[in-house]
Amino acid sequence: MNVSGLSLRDLEYVVAVAELRHFGRAAERCAVSQPSLSAQIRKLEEALGLSLFERTSRKVLLTPRGEAIVAQARTVLEEARRLLALADGSDGALTGRLRLAAIHTLGPYLFPHILPALRSTWPDLTLILSEGRTDSLLEELRDGRLDAVLLALPVEGDGLAAEPLFFEPFLLAHPAGHRLCAAPGLSLNDLDPAELLLLEEGHCLRDQALAACGLSARGGGVHATGLETLRHMVAAGAGCTLMPVLAVKGAAKAEDGRAATVGGLVGYRSFDRTADGPRPPGRVIGLVWRASDPRDRGLRQLADLLRRDLPAGTEPALPRTAD
Template identity: 40%
Template sequence: MTLTELRYIVAVAREKHFGRAAEACFVSQPTLSVAIKKLEEELDLKIFERGASEVSVTALGEEIVRQAQMVIEQAAAIKEIAKRGKDPLAGALRLGIIYTIGPYLLPQLVRSVIERYPQMPLMLQENFTVKLLEMLRTGELDCAIMAEPFPDTGLAVAPLYDEPFVVAVPANHPLAARESISSEELKRETMLLLGTGHCFRDHVLEVCPEFARFSSDAEGIRKSFEGSSLETIKHMVASGMGVTVVPLLSVPKEASPHLRYIPFQAPVPSRRVVLAWRRTFTRYEAIAALRNAVYACELPGMERLSG
């Protein structure tokens, strides 16, 4: 039994496909298949059930894959301990970040890390919360910047900042001249939302649950459209298709001739942005360095948290 074989079975369990697992491991499919068959023969049991279109993990295979992941992490930890003896921050840090934070925080954060910790390059993965959680669990990521709440997966979590929401409306909209807006007033508007899978969509629905009803009633939202990104939705708002809610960090510094961003009346809805990592991850100094790099970013209107 080798670490390579263990990496192969973890990859197949994740991808549910031998071909994709082989690509992820940078080997040919026959090489991966032979290695896994050899391991199954050594253990005298089936780890995977091979179907016509998908591979599934057997009951005992699930336990073996979990144990394999732990062994791989512990082996990596040995290397990290050796590196820390020379430089605690040496080596790349694999960072995940959700779509509604990445475009607005990463430009500053990457510069901040390069300036402060050039020996710790960031390897970035932008994705949905559920995918980042899975990648953390399987060891593909070291840590991730996400917004609470998310399922309790036994991760270590450190708060970074609280981010208020604002309303985006077309420049010629009746609400555009307002100094603040209540969530109650948005019930009568055409609301543009992110598509399913984005956690920010869920945050908006918490602010105004009526958005979920797609109601044609005058007291509710008349229509609702979905977009693939905040920037796409902003363009839709600018063209007069409706209004939306966005996180404050996504508001550009320069005023737009086609959009107005208006604060909410108190209580102002917000989201808590956090850094999460596996409790078994041993590079504590790298986590602390990343947090410091975030705090060094310009975050106007955010409440920095140090708990």
């Protein structure tokens, strides 16, 4: 096949089907009829002499060679966007579509805070939001299925750029009337490991809670599938847990700002900084993207914007030091 026969539009069709695993939804994204999209992909497959997709009545799967072609197609499209940005003088700017994701324990509480500023600063930017677990989000980011992710730092791996945004403290969520309610101060040492409730394996918050409490990966006997289920387990009196402050602020706001939520059955306490160090247990939230992304400058501007407007209850990512 001659290079002149390749169409960037056809590559966009292929990438859309690979990401959505559905020809109809891919056609909607690309603003084209499904028959036209299917015909162009068939034409590309014939020209390449291979099948990109396994087509069944229930789902669409990438073939092994199709996976390699799609990965390269994403690279070609990214470089094409860089070329267009250079041509119109907007190299590095946030334009077009931004696929932004966050970890499950952050997205529902942070997105409402940042969206007004994002829409105001980049009114023509099309935002596609999603959530997931850290490992899967980083895999999608490296594969080009996401443009940027909001998660807890640090992250490992080459080819990624990261900017810290803010420090999010953990609070202790406990059943109303718990023995720690009346304690004069609260330290991690006051927690009973047998009472500690955790998210199931695969959630980074689980690992962060275990590390904060100095427990092994086997610590905590009862697990929850999500943060809100974890909150309801506390309300049911099953134990205590470490809760990110944004999840606490969001719950309190939803229940008219009451300090105890879930019908008054859950209370929250801050940790004593003098007991556990200059900062309470918590996590640093950052923005991560591919270092090769042509919109690197715009993504750093996005990080600056998010740092300037810290969510309630959070602190600057780097602690202030004395002059």
